[in-house]
Amino acid sequence: MCERRKYGSKEKLKECLELVVEIQKMIFAFREHIMNGSD
Template sequence: MFKHNFKNLKIWQKAMDLTDLTYDYCKGLPVEERYNLIDQLNRCSCSIPSNIAEGSGKRTNVHFAEFLTTSLTSLFEVETQSLIYERRAYGSEKKLKECLELVAEVQKMIFSFRGRILNGGE
């Protein structure tokens, strides 16, 4: 197993960027969604880099890959929440587009990285 300093992983850095972006986007959402969609989006966006960080400390690549998979499921959740916002025409359309583009980028990065570590590479 290759040990990873999660702060040096590009996937963690991009996931942190996504978390920042979603928190910023949520500032422009309707206050009545504070304890519903906003909290949900903030929680699942935080889960992405958190699971990458936690997985980086696991003993095997297989265990790390499981945490990367959990990060992916949180990404799918962020994407779904964002699409709900899009359907309801909430918040800044520009920021929402940025979020969705970054979600797609991070998904590709995690899929690729997970495949590499499972195949013995880094």
Template sequence: MRHNFKNLKVWQKAMDLTDMTFDFCKDLPVNERYNLIDQINRSSCSVPSNIAEGSGKNTNKHFAEFLAVSISSSFELETQLLICERRSYGSQEKLEVCLQLLSEVQRMIFSFREYILENEKAS
């Protein structure tokens, strides 16, 4: 079963999260450009990218595997943002907004993955 990823609310929210984290990174120290900033940008891009990639798979089981990778990337992103928080990097207000949206996206991915797997069992 294929899904049009652009119509998935979870993908749309994950794209919003990517935009927000890129904006947050603009305020980080320049010396973190090739370390933390690159890691944050890569992991934030990975969240919607894996949702999109999985949406093109032929079975819900395969799609669920990509959703699991997306969740893993979101935890990686969360860790990197928490490192910023611990080090007092960037705007704490922007950081809090990113963490709130990240939490929402994580819940959405979990719920969507469960839904996809239930539909796989019913098929």
């Protein structure tokens, strides 16, 4: 039971990190778009 909980939280952490990476990519692309648009 304890092992499964630890594994579950590890999976959640991985999902969180992937989500953060996706958001950072979106923000970066958005900023690039804004900078290119203001030229």
